Amino acid sequence: MRTTSRTLCLWLPDWPVQRSRRERPELVGKPLALCVGDARTERVAACSVEARRLGIAVGMKTPDAQGLAGPGRLLLLPHRAGADRRALERLAVECERFSPVVSLEDAEEPEGLLFDVTGLAPLWGDDGEKRLAEAVAQWAGADRLEAVVAVAPTVGLALAAARFVSRDAGPPIVEQRQARAFAERLPVEALRVEAAIIEGLQRLGIESIGQLLDLPRASLPSRFGAELARRLDQLLGDAPEPVESFRGEPPLVAVWDFESAVACAATLQHVRHELLCRVAEQMKRRRCGALRVLIDHRLDAADAAPVRVVLRLFRPTASARELEELATLHLDSVRFPCAVRAVRVLVGATAPIDSRQRTLFDSDQREDPHALALLINRLASRVGGDHVLRIAKRSSIDPRRAYATTPATDAPAEAFALTTRQAAKARRLPVTMPSDAPPVGVETNQHGEPVAMQWRGRCAVVRYWGPERIETGWWRGRSVRRDAWWVELDNGARLWLHCDLRRRQWRVAGEF
Incomplete structure (x- = not known):
């Protein structure tokens, strides 16, 4: 508790x-x-x-x-x-x-x-x-x-x-x-x-x-x-x-209506700065930070859809300067088809913001979570939030189901922490794990340990780790029982092998 x-x-x-x-x-x-x-x-x-x-x-x-x-x-x-x-x-x-x-x-x-x-x-x-x-x-x-x-x-x-x-x-x-x-x-x-x-x-x-x-x-x-x-x-x-x-709480929103349509990029940038400062002040009073910000530009044409910029953040922030930098990265590739009549900034999601004390002397910033958040926010703004991924752990004994990739800016409050043992196990998993790999020939000794296999020709096993027993849950239908082995071959290849204990059949589950 x-x-x-x-x-x-x-x-x-x-x-x-x-x-x-x-x-x-x-x-x-x-x-x-x-x-x-x-x-x-x-x-x-x-x-x-x-x-x-x-x-x-x-x-x-x-x-x-x-x-x-x-x-x-x-x-x-x-x-x-x-x-x-x-x-x-x-x-x-x-x-x-x-x-x-x-x-x-x-x-x-x-x-x-x-x-x-x-x-x-x-x-x-x-x-x-x-x-x-x-x-x-x-x-x-x-x-x-x-x-x-x-x-x-x-x-x-x-x-x-x-x-x-x-x-x-x-x-x-x-x-x-x-x-x-x-x-x-x-x-x-x-x-x-x-x-x-x-x-x-x-x-x-x-x-x-x-x-x-x-x-x-x-x-x-x-x-x-x-x-x-x-x-x-x-x-x-x-x-x-x-x-x-x-x-x-009332929504965190700020709106700027122009008397006449504006096409000047510098003017639009100044207005976005003012609006972001307004919502940043509101967030500071509430002691929260933005996780998702929507910036809408309503165009002068009656039938034109608003140009929307969505900022998705890895860690909440109430800094207008940081939000403006991310908006600028997004807008580098945006072209307005006509002049803009109004600009609206809406904070779609918030979270409590952590206080951070500055250090007196310079230190190694590689472990600084705030610096990591800034990097992820900038990368997501440049290449898109769906292309900056993090590893999420799932509750499954099956390694194929134990980990998944998810956008780094989604659900940032859920910390992904691994024990030393879990981290060592995760590092042994290959990047790709094909689900339909064909069977391969593996030679074993009297103890069932792999000693050689057919992999781009006959190769001897130099080193191996294992076995690790993998069994799927009975509630998913037909259960699966297999042993997992990590092998290093004499040609330098490192493979993740699965041995089906029912059929005594070997497959390459992944390559490092």
Whole structure:
């Protein structure tokens, strides 16, 4: 558990029903169902506790629900998801008395609010988090809201504590040291993934987070998709899930409209400089940097499409000078078919920016990540972002699937770090690995080690490394079992050989 943040969850069970009763108090205490339908049928989208006591459940067809409840006993109203969200947003504004950062639950139809309460406990005296949680619960009760409050180190744990923990002893408070043990006791429904994934886990007999953690972690994405692994990391604090204010920030944009169309390159360069300085100042105030910047030039011709320049950056920056240099590199090969009426600069993606302290004396800049980022940004601007690649590691025991190339300017926040052992293994992989290499003749000794082979004539094996056993996952269909060998021949060639253990057949999987 690497996180140190604290999140408070205010869960409002059956929020659509609560919202309807706040607007129409005469509905309190009566069986109520909110329905949504299409051209073929109408179903129950939400229902009150009184309706559930009559056997009504979400997803039930409306005629079946009316028949089960009895004549005239069930009140039916249309389900208005937009009204529910707007009412929850108004409630979030009122909750800013407890925290400056309040967010809606990340769901299609949210039923809860999330507060970033990191560092707020001392403001409430001794046992501050408990007193804060009780104050939120008392405020909700005074506003005629049925609410559950919980505090935990992550968003996922806070939501799970509110929904799956008994609250007889007061608001659940999950301490940092108890987080993992608390997570292991939770049901898999606390992961906030699709119902099909939950059903798949339950068919395998996995009912709790603890049972899920006992599985090999590398096998989760291939069996259940990347969403399950991401939600599990967020629950445990191994992946960030910050609470962001639902109000959001206004877009980082600057526009310059000319009184008359301009064709002077120097004038356009000066305007771009001014606009980039404006957005750079906005980013500095927000303490963030740009990862993607769009510069649009609206042309004077009515039917002409705007000339767009897209800057994709490896590392976030709030430097107007650096952005202007990259824009100039892009625009070297751009020709405007006619004069320009307006220029707009929009920051499409941002990330927190790291502070960097200058050194007093000159040092070796080869290991400077900032210098590396500048180099990648300039190369991407000159040759295109899709032509500057980096190596990304994937979760696979198969070397053909273990590494992939991806544009260096995509997902720059995901650091690619290898252990010493992983790096040594990666260096042994060839640059190209053909998938349809023909079989080759290999002579082996009594231990099955290669001693000679046919490669542009008969060649003796001078040195070899291996074997390394490679087996593919059974869930991908027919399994593959082979041994990998690295050989150096007497003619200087270095090859990567695979021996199929089923057919005892050798192939050249790659050449260095």
